[in-house]
Amino acid sequence: MDTSMGQLDEKVALVTGGSTGIGLAIARRFAAEGATVYLTGRRKATLDAAVQVVGERGIGIQSDVSNLDDLDRLFATIEERRGRLDVVVANAGFAEIARLGEITEEHYDKTFDINVKGAIFTVQKALPLMPDGASVIVLSSTNASMGIEGMTTYGATKAANRNFARTWAAELAGRGIRVNALSPGPIETPGIRGLSAQGDRQLADSLAAMLPLGRIGRPEEVAAAAVFLASDQSSFTTGAELFVDGGLNQV
Template sequence: MGQLDDKTALVTGASTGIGLAIARRFAAEGATVYLTGRRQAELDAAVEQIGSRAIGIRGDVSKLEDLDRLFAEITERSGRLDIVVANAGVGDYAPLGEITEEGYERATSINLKGTVFTVQKALPMLSAGASVILFSSSAARLGVPGLGVYAATKAAIRSLARTWAAELADRGIRVNALTPGPVTTPGADELRAAFPKGDQPAAAAESAAPAPTPLGRAGHPDEVAATALYLAGSQSSFTTGAELFVDGGLTQL
């Protein structure tokens, strides 16, 4: 018996990293898991890795037509969702003087717009007692130089978790924010590589992006997936509107 037997879940941004780890853990616990991602090759590889419980549907969460197609297919195949993990996100290094309109649009469209409309379009399919998990970031708490726009989108997502938890409580739907710290993923590696080396602001920024935590290491995607499993399942049945940190103590100590 798995913790998510007979459940149907959606994980966005599930081709690699944390999203893939969550989808893999949910499937191992008995759920049917829909995975989304923008890159078909990576999505196909993720589905093959997870196995028969995984269904991949390519799409970009910032494009409403892609979301409509995604939910139409989930409706046809499964008819309901018990778990939604709005994980898709991007982070780019850009100090205030270097923020471009293109970079701003990319971060806000994927991180914030994508989260809002993923959950909105899932609403008609959410079962009573469903769990919605939103992804914030420790960067929203730390004031990391160069991550202003990214951190702002993640702070807004944490706020949405509170509001939506209140709005959906009468349906028994729980909404929580999961906030990772430094975790070893391909996306995090790309972001770290973008920081300039050698100056003090960069050193401060890198203290938040790579591995320095009170536990002395970066996290692993499977450790974040374990917390997502807790929020998705019945063990968190009395938890809503909360923010759970999986950051090695980075924002807490």
Template sequence: MSKTLQGKVAVVTGGTSGIGLATAKRFAAEGATVFITGRRQAELDAAVKAVGPHATGVRSDVSNLADIDRLYEVVKQNKAPIDILFANAGGGEFAPLGTITEKHFDDTFASNVKGVLFTVQKALPLLRDGASIILTSSTSGTQGNPAFSVYGATKAAVRNFARSWILDLKDRRIRVNAISPGPIKTPGLHGLAKSEEEAQVMFGQMAATIPLGRLGDPDEVAKAAVFLASDDSSFINGIELFVDGGAAQI
């Protein structure tokens, strides 16, 4: 392996499963020291073991600002400055218009928008000039999806963060890019279904909308994140990189 991230320090929020875990593994395999976060200690411990000896886990909920402060205190005490920040934590649930509750709205925006904003803002003193920030957006931020409007709105906000923050951070040459996955076969996607049978039906319906005819794998998103984290993307800034099998392009 080329070790394109050799000697770099990376922080991955939401790193205990799915895209976050796959990316943490890729970062570590490419030579980075990786800090990962998750809300549940048992899952966090398992993820650290899976990533390997160059991983450190910090239990953290990105919607809680005190948790974010604790995350960066651990990083500061160990391996700062930060070269790569992957603000990936977040999630969503189905809620058609007419059934959306205040709690659903607040919870989704707290993790997906507030959490991303303060994950990045609180990292600024520890970020190396010329660092790479990667935000997890979604094809749902571009496309309409039934019963997923609140989630889609949060991801549209994340996409705009990348556009705006490259201007705020231009003097420090910090790049900010967004990855927008399409349907990726993760535990989070599976959890949107109420049963295994319903999940398989949902997966089939989603695959039918994708030109490649299948759902993506978390590692396929992780490979894109490695590219945006590395010097191979040194003149790429403010983009939205779709990892979606072509779904958002038709």
């Protein structure tokens, strides 16, 4: 019998956008560290497959973070089943390339509704379930502090996400709730492949050439950083931004 202790034993966590990519890697690692993990996604088949990957500690709830009724149902379910959330990871996100002159209202609304509105109301609606000392992780990006061609709206949303961590860290300090931003660089995910018109590795390979480490990252490397921010190992860290970017924004 395995009696080893995980870094998140007995904790209850929520990972939005947990059905693929970075979110799935975080949910899987949290479960491996002993947490019960609720993960959300918009597509039921993809979410069901993700739950199988996460294992018996994973619970999937189909939900769109930009839909407030969906969020109400999500948190009502968690409250009924577990009554609390020790860790909230606002990860759900959307990106597509649109250069200035090509930006449509539909593109703007979708990007801001998922990345900004979704993050705000995920955390706000989670607050009643969060005990003192809980941890919030907001996914930002290296795009928040760089000018990347074609990423006007995405970069703006991720800059907002970074500021949320600062503001909420100040607002929730009295309860000992820590709020931090996690900012990945280029990571090997379906999302980054989807940004390429060909859907292939062309974009990923060109990004790898920009990085001091000479390669793009793996979702598991971001998940390892998320465990640090979720666990007591980061008990004196709040309002911070942790880069997992291969040195892209650092060197």
